[in-house]
Amino acid sequence: MTEKTKEFWRWKEYNWHDEAKDPKDVETISAGVDVGSVSSQAVILLDGELYAYSNMRTGSDSPNSAINAMNWAMENTGLTMDDLHYTVGTGYGRVNVPFSDRAITEIACHARGGNTMYGPTVRTILDMGGQDCKVILCDERGKVKNFLMNDKCAAGTGRGMEVFADLLAVSIEEVGELSLDVEEEPPPVSSTCVVFAKSEASSLLRDGWSKKRVLAAYCSAMAHRVVSLLERVGVEKDFAITGGIAKNSGVVVRLERELKLTSLKSKYDTQIAGALGAALFAKALVEKQRKKVAQ
Amino acid sequence: MKANYGYMDGSGEFYITIDTDLCIECADHGCVKACPAGMFEIIVDDYDDEVAAIKEDHRKKIKYDCGPCKPVNDRPTLPCVAGCTLGALTHSW
Incomplete structure (x- = not known):
């Protein structure tokens, strides 16, 4: 891209996963997707611990942005959408996440994510x-x-x-x-x-x-x-x-x-707070669901 | 929880604050009935409680939607504030 056509606003998109963790050995795989107006993040937790995430720009289509963010977070992990026990959608496009089990506002998700990120x-x-x-x-x-x-x-x-x-x-x-x-x-x-x-x-x-x-x-x-x-x-x-x-x-x-x-400073990426909170809600909700079934 | 609905722009701050901890105790939902502009609704919040909220399509224009209840002179008690018997509602302007 030439200097004239360079998009200076375009920030770097990325994904990450913890290679030391094995998703086969866990009881709960919960996920959160934060479809914001500018960026979308997906977070996957293994028994409540951060395993993988992605951060990318939201396109013009919220459902596709959510799918792309989640697929990118799962890249090279061996996971598929079917492996996720519970998914919570949040952010501006939360009602348009086709694979989510529940939508929760970004306000509640940021509070919960921030609590984990910053203590x-x-x-x-x-x-x-x-x-x-x-x-x-x-x-x-x-x-x-x-x-x-x-x-x-x-x-x-x-x-x-x-x-x-x-x-x-x-x-x-x-x-x-x-x-x-x-x-x-x-x-x-x-x-x-x-x-x-x-x-x-x-x-x-x-x-x-x-x-x-x-x-x-x-x-x-x-x-x-x-x-x-x-x-x-x-x-x-x-x-x-x-x-x-x-x-x-x-x-x-x-x-x-x-x-x-x-x-406060955190070891976590500050942009994943909403999706992290959503994934934590997802973990709590799937556990609540299991308890109900067991009763 | 105190939920502030509204916005801040170049012309000022326009927020309606709802103390949703009080809403949980409410049975008659007076705010919903009292508002002539029909701005209030009862929702199930993120913590599964039934609380009052400002409808999405009013949140970015409350300055104008609340206008008819806020004459410059001789302003009476706002219908929504009077309708909320638990005192959960306040306006910032």
Whole structure:
């Protein structure tokens, strides 16, 4: 792909499985599929432990995105759809997952997934997704106590960041680091609308601002925008961030600075929180079902 | 659980908060009957409890759907808030 046609917003898709685990030796194989507006993830658990996952872009067709994500997670594992004991669908396209046994909202799934990823001390989870942003307060079991969502506006979402990566011809994966490479923090661009922010950024570039400085101004605006959402609910410690933007150090560092809090870090991929939560729900539901049958 | 339905945009914050822990105790579902715009529904949530929620197709336009109940002057108690005898409902604006 030439520089002119390169899609700077396009992040790397990937799959992973734990070769040390054998799916034949387990009692329960549960799965979760998170069909988001921008990305889809599938997670497979063996007796509640992470075995495999995939992360890819959501296409124009939710059912196919769910199938593709699950097939990719199962690649080279020897598993087929028939081996999954229970599957929960979540995310924007959760009602369109053809092979799911139940649909559960991404709010409950992120709380449950976040509880596993960051531990039971996490009380506030900020999910910065592709086209929405959610603040979730949860208890020590990962049960939702309070949530607030903004899915009407692209400001403060991953899609907004993709728009900026494309505008500035900077790879989406480099945005965070580049935005931190400025001598002085510039004032934030418009934080209320991505369309206005994009026009403002074009003017700043014409005025001679460097790409790094414009990125810093946008990351700062995004952090500021999300802080106002967090403040509406009230941040309780410990605090963690999930979703694609959690991988953008430019937003995370500025967010932590504004909140005067450090977010928890995890060994898990931050984008799989929803699918992981869904797979944990699936495990609990299949066990509940078995108990009922045994009675 | 406190469920906030609505949005934040350039013009402000528009959220209806439902304390669903109180909904579990509710028998008459007064909010559903009281709202002239028919915005409320009773759903089974992710934890298998019957609770009130704002219907999906109203969530991104509550500022406008709630408008007729919110005159600028002499604002009466909102019908949904009055209808909820357990006090589970609040509006942010």
